[in-house]
Amino acid sequence: MEKDLKIFEEICHKHGLKVTPQRMAIYKELINSKEHPSAVMIHERIRKYYPNVSLDTVNRTLITFSEIGLVQIIEGRGDPKRFDPNLRPHHHFRCLRCGEIIDFYNEEYDSLEVPEDLKEKFIITGKRVNLEGICDKCKNLN
Amino acid sequence: MEKDLKIFEEICHKHGLKVTPQRMAIYKELINSKEHPSAVMIHERIRKYYPNVSLDTVNRTLITFSEIGLVQIIEGRGDPKRFDPNLRPHHHFRCLRCGEIIDFYNEEYDSLEVPEDLKEKFIITGKRVNLEGICDKCKNLN
DNA sequence: TACTTATATAGTAGTAACTCCTACTTGTCA
DNA sequence: TGACAAGTAGGAGTTACTACTATATAAGTA
Structure with a gap:
């Protein structure tokens, strides 16, 4: 877990992204989830620890993560986007x-x-x- | 084309679906489109001939078609559903x-x-x- | 051919899931 | 440590359905 976060920081720096608490929290939730969460699911879980993270931030962050290869967006059928942390x-x-x-x-x-x-x-x-x-x-x- | 519509009628009857002008029109647009149209795209094209077909009807009809195997719903990424008439x-x-x-x-x-x-x-x-x-x-x- | 009834449809309203915007905040690098 | 680019919250706006209800119609039946 500690190691995962180290790797996460490295990848962020490599892509010129800032390491913010929000991004950390979203990444932690991602690697802890065995299923394929949607943005709303991640948002709900994070709000328990960071009550005022907005859904928009979660959405933007997840898409950012997909751009640098930290997660993949699953091919669905017009339902909410689902994210796949299994690399x-x-x-x-x-x-x-x-x-x-x-x-x-x-x-x-x-x-x-x-x-x-x-x-x-x-x-x-x-x-x-x-x-x-x-x-x-x-x-x-x- | 004539033949396609005959087959279409047969399939509808086989599944207990009524052959309505709206369904006919939607089916015709589907087999005439080389790409993978969305419900909105189909709706726009049909309105030229049947100006008061509702988008809801187009949506429901396309999903009905997918249930009886006339089209497939393409795996996308949370964008509008796209339909694939290529069987x-x-x-x-x-x-x-x-x-x-x-x-x-x-x-x-x-x-x-x-x-x-x-x-x-x-x-x-x-x-x-x-x-x-x-x-x-x-x-x-x- | 008229009648009957289960289906289908149009139109309106409502909802889910983003997406955009603006003012404010915060990492990072010099 | 200070400037500034990058990131964030919160709210408003948009897109793509989805549900509801009254009306209309296809297709079997008399």
Whole structure:
């Protein structure tokens, strides 16, 4: 945890960002959350410690973090943005019924090659396999 | 085109949906659009022919269409929902700068196997590879 | 072809999730 | 330590739905 915060400070400095208490708090909440929180979720948790952090700050900060690679914005379907602090390469399964997004790991997927023609035409910075369907909990509901 | 509309009517009947002029118009706009329109885009185009179709109807209709498999909702990032009338198996590249979503085809990606453990635990209904980065237009801008 | 009824629709109001703006505050570097 | 660029709070504004209700209509039935 201490080490994480050291790394966080380094990354901020590297990108010319100031290390503020708000950013620290948001980052801590991110690495402590096992799911994929939205800005509102982070905001609610932080308010317990810093009662007057605004939602706007949380939103801006999360987007800033995504720009410097500290988190990723998950591909959703027009719902609120969800942020993913898991930086290990991984893939997503999304439940169409409850909306939950579940991380999974798969080496075959990780090692997928980007087609040559796309590599030449675009700059590719991210690659992920998305599966969708019904999760185990929802499957057993009816 | 005539044929498409016949098929459309059949699918509606099969799912117990009424064939209304609004639905017809929305479907026609969908199959005529090469990009991935949002509800607002469809609404604007339709208003030229049916000036008093409400946006709510367009939204509901598009979601209904996605439920019966006529279109797919694209995984986005909290922006407006985008609909994909392309039913051939394909994958997406998303430009992080301009937000455009570009279809591409790749047989290796199509034939990816779903890992056994996931297959057992969940019901998998969809599979897609998402790439992201900077598109050719944005790359040449600065 | 007229009737019936479950669906679908338009229009209005309401809500969620940002996003912008302005005045104030605070890290950072010289 | 002081100047200034960068960051923040709070409120107002915007976008994209989403819910509600009265009216209209597709499609089966007599």
